[in-house]
Amino acid sequence: MVEQNMEAKLKNLLKQEKIQLWNPPYTEDDGEQQGAPHMQELVERYAPLLCLPVSEVGGTLESIRIQAVRRGKGNKTYRETHVATLELLLPRESRKDPKNYLETRLDVSTQEVVDRIGKDFDLRFFKLILNGKTLCPERRLDEQGVKNHSKVMVLKVSDAELKQQMREEEQKKKEQSESLQRTHKGFQILSERDGSEDTPFLEIADQRGNPLKIPPTERKALILAMGLHEKGRSLMKKKQYDSALCHLLKADQQFSVCDSSLLRCVDNFAVLQLDIVWCYRALEALSCLDDGKTRLQRAEDGFCQCYGQQRERLLLIQGNTGREEVLFLRLYLLQCLLFYIEGNDAQAQHQLTKVESLFARLCLDSDKMAQLMALGFTEREARLGLRACGGDLQEAATHITNRRQEREELKWQERQKRRKRTEDITVLTELGFSRRDAAAALHRANGDVNRACEILQDASQAAQATNDNEASTASPEKVNQLQYLGFDREASEAALRLTGGDVQSAAQLLLDNNGFLSPPSTSASPNSEEPSTSSSSTSSPSKEDEQLVSEVLEDLSHHEDDYLDLTLEEESDLINTMKTYLNRVSTHTHTV
Numbered sequence: 001m002v003e004q005n006m007e008a009k010l011k012n013l014l015k016q017e018k019i020q021l022w023n024p025p026y027t028e029d030d031g032e033q034q035g036a037p038h039m040q041e042l043v044e045r046y047a048p049l050l051c052l053p054v055s056e057v058g059g060t061l062e063s064i065r066i067q068a069v070r071r072g073k074g075n076k077t078y079r080e081t082h083v084a085t086l087e088l089l090l091p092r093e094s095r096k097d098p099k100n101y102l103e104t105r106l107d108v109s110t111q112e113v114v115d116r117i118g119k120d121f122d123l124r125f126f127k128l129i130l131n132g133k134t135l136c137p138e139r140r141l142d143e144q145g146v147k148n149h150s151k152v153m154v155l156k157v158s159d160a161e162l163k164q165q166m167r168e169e170e171q172k173k174k175e176q177s178e179s180l181q182r183t184h185k186g187f188q189i190l191s192e193r194d195g196s197e198d199t200p201f202l203e204i205a206d207q208r209g210n211p212l213k214i215p216p217t218e219r220k221a222l223i224l225a226m227g228l229h230e231k232g233r234s235l236m237k238k239k240q241y242d243s244a245l246c247h248l249l250k251a252d253q254q255f256s257v258c259d260s261s262l263l264r265c266v267d268n269f270a271v272l273q274l275d276i277v278w279c280y281r282a283l284e285a286l287s288c289l290d291d292g293k294t295r296l297q298r299a300e301d302g303f304c305q306c307y308g309q310q311r312e313r314l315l316l317i318q319g320n321t322g323r324e325e326v327l328f329l330r331l332y333l334l335q336c337l338l339f340y341i342e343g344n345d346a347q348a349q350h351q352l353t354k355v356e357s358l359f360a361r362l363c364l365d366s367d368k369m370a371q372l373m374a375l376g377f378t379e380r381e382a383r384l385g386l387r388a389c390g391g392d393l394q395e396a397a398t399h400i401t402n403r404r405q406e407r408e409e410l411k412w413q414e415r416q417k418r419r420k421r422t423e424d425i426t427v428l429t430e431l432g433f434s435r436r437d438a439a440a441a442l443h444r445a446n447g448d449v450n451r452a453c454e455i456l457q458d459a460s461q462a463a464q465a466t467n468d469n470e471a472s473t474a475s476p477e478k479v480n481q482l483q484y485l486g487f488d489r490e491a492s493e494a495a496l497r498l499t500g501g502d503v504q505s506a507a508q509l510l511l512d513n514n515g516f517l518s519p520p521s522t523s524a525s526p527n528s529e530e531p532s533t534s535s536s537s538t539s540s541p542s543k544e545d546e547q548l549v550s551e552v553l554e555d556l557s558h559h560e561d562d563y564l565d566l567t568l569e570e571e572s573d574l575i576n577t578m579k580t581y582l583n584r585v586s587t588h589t590h591t592v
Contacts, residue, residue: 002581004219005058009050009342014064021065022072030145039065069102074149077103084148086113090121092158095399106142117154129153132284176243178232180250186552187227188220189545225254229272230556233563236275241282248276265325270302271563274327277334289341297336303327320399322387323564329358333571336578345582352578359575362388362568368393372400380565417447424449428456473501482506487515 014021021027025038025192043058050057074085089098100121104113110128114137117123128135135144163512196269232247255269273295280288303324307314312320336351364386371393377400385396421442427449429439433456441459445451474496481503482492487510497507499513559565 003060003343005343005581006050006052006056007064008341009345010046010057010060010343012277012343013046013049017579019066021061022068026065027069029237042259065290067125071149074268076452078148082106083530084146084150086146087149087151088117088121089151089153091123091126091154104141104247106146106148109138109140110144111137113141121154123154125157125358126154126156129155131288176246180246182548183228183231183247183552184224184250186283187224189549190223190552217445221254221257225251225258225272226268227251227552227556228254229268233275236279239282241279245276245279245283246582248272248279252276264302264305267303267306269378270306271327272298273299273302274330274334278330281337289338292334293338296331296338299331303331318388320388322390323384323561325358325362325387326564326566326568329355329362329568329571332358333574333578337574340578340581348578350583352575355575355578359571362387365391368396372396380559380562383567384561384565421447424452428452431456433460473497475501478503478506491516 019026019042019474039061041060043054043061046061047054047057069083078084082105083103084106086102086104088102094231100404102113102117102120104116114126117128122402130144130146130150133144135141135146135152137566159556228247228251232244232251235241235244251272255272258269277292277295277299279285280292303468307321307324312325314321314324328571332351332355336348336355339345339348339351364383368386368391369379369382373379375397377385377397381400381403382396385400389395389399421439424442424447425435425438427434428442431443433455437456437459440451441455442449444455474493478496478501479489479492482495483489485507487495490512492506495509496503499505499509
């Protein structure tokens with residue numbers, strides 16, 4: 001990462017001065033270095049500016065020049081012949097030069113490239129890695145994201161190890177795909193439930209726990225997005241960052257369907273962006289740098305819109321802002337990392353200063369934690385309570401107690417609502433309606449039992465009118481006329497229903513079908529207790545569906561503030577890493 005930092009700084013200086021190292025006076029037409037004095041002049045001018053040794057700057061500057069020349073030639077070759085240039089990061093003992101390259105078409109299988117690398121560099125057992133993922137030998141390069149100038153790592157392994165790793169990776173991919181599909185299916189089932197049945201369903205509520213009315217299409221996308229996000233977060237806790245990233249990116253797709261005005265009112269989307277970049281960091285996916293910058297900006301904008309520029313909206317709703325500060329700690333820390341990789345040490349140092357100040361406020365006194373836990377509070381409650389109250393022990397205890405009472409009040413209200421709903425359904429079933437129809441009608445009537453009764457009666461009358469109409473359409477007189485012509489009774493009734501009671505049309509229909517017609521299927525009445533065969537949300541849930549629902553519900557946190565409960569261990573490690581990198585720059589400055 002230090003080399004990347006130096007290279008980025010030099011590239012920025014070259015860009016500012018509009019210096020093109022691949023052109024004269026620095027490079028001849030054949031790509032060889034032309035003006036050594038001109039290059040030396042740049043080295044001597046840039047070394048003091050960057051507070052770095054002349055030897056290091058000279059080597060890095062020449063490396064940049066060679067890269068630029070090679071890239072230019074590679075672009076021309078690719079345009080003319082579709083032959084791409086790949087940069088190979090070989091095992092240390094196999095390197096003849098700092099960087100090695102391979103020219104190949106991208107529509108060939110990975111195995112062909114493996115064979116060429118093995119022959120050219122005398123390697124036997126190895127695999128190719130692109131952006132942290134192993135390239136599959138059977139698939140084409142372009143199908144796996146390989147592009148012109150891609151950097152491909154050549155990882156040396158034993159034959160047995162290679163075969164075992166390939167098997168494990170294929171199994172891992174299969175399991176990731178199956179997990180993603182099952183999670184998506186489970187939350188899709190839940191997103192199609194609206195609370196009208198006696199089955200588990202999800203309700204979207206505001207920060208105070210009050211249910212929100214959201215259009216059905218958007219509600220479905222929001223539940224899928226939030227569910228996939230929860231699954232991704234549970235995988236992040238297990239350090240399974242690659243699987244977590246798959247679920248988080250899928251959640252991001254679902255959030256894109258939601259109305260932007262809704263996303264501005266909640267922090268879910270902003271937290272998701274932060275989690276995706278945190279996974280990039282954990283996977284060392286520096287190739288995702290540009291995407292990471294964009295996502296961090298979305299996260300920062302989202303937090304400002306949701307919480308207020310000075311957290312004033314959050315303060316109004318919750319009375320404090322301490323718990324959400326951990327999100328800003330991660331945001332500033334990731335921004336610091338990206339600034340450093342870009343070679344912007346000043347901005348990186350500025351962000352690190354903010355991070356260290358915030359980290360000091362969020363680190364908790366272990367004695368206070370122990371005292372709160374001795375009072376019967378959980379570790380999570382103690383941590384969140386102390387952060388909410390700025391480390392004040394007494395205020396934290398009061399805050400936690402109040403939060404418990406608020407949650408108990410919400411649970412009591414929910415139990416009362418369920419009890420009344422059960423009683424109302426019982427009242428409707430005693431009037432002769434099925435339990436399923438009663439539940440659906442009560443949901444449509446927003447819990448008004450009298451209105452639900454009217455809905456059921458209207459449906460019953462409509463069904464009866466339909467039956468009466470069908471009876472008049474296939475009256476005994478008309479059926480007898482067709483029977484007199486030699487047609488079967490059941491076929492005659494079916495034909496009359498299909499033709500609206502027109503005897504002549506019914507006779508012609510029977511003639512066209514050789515006198516045979518299957519009687520039309522009849523729909524169940526509102527009073528019917530027969531199970532439906534429809535696959536709609538009103539059908540009885542299958543065992544497989546219920547198993548999927550149970551699986552995804554296990555991934556949902558039972559604590560609404562779980563995403564704020566960070567121990568800050570990973571953050572502490574990254575802070576120390578950034579201090580080491582930036583102290584190196586400071587050391588060079590003092591030396592100069």
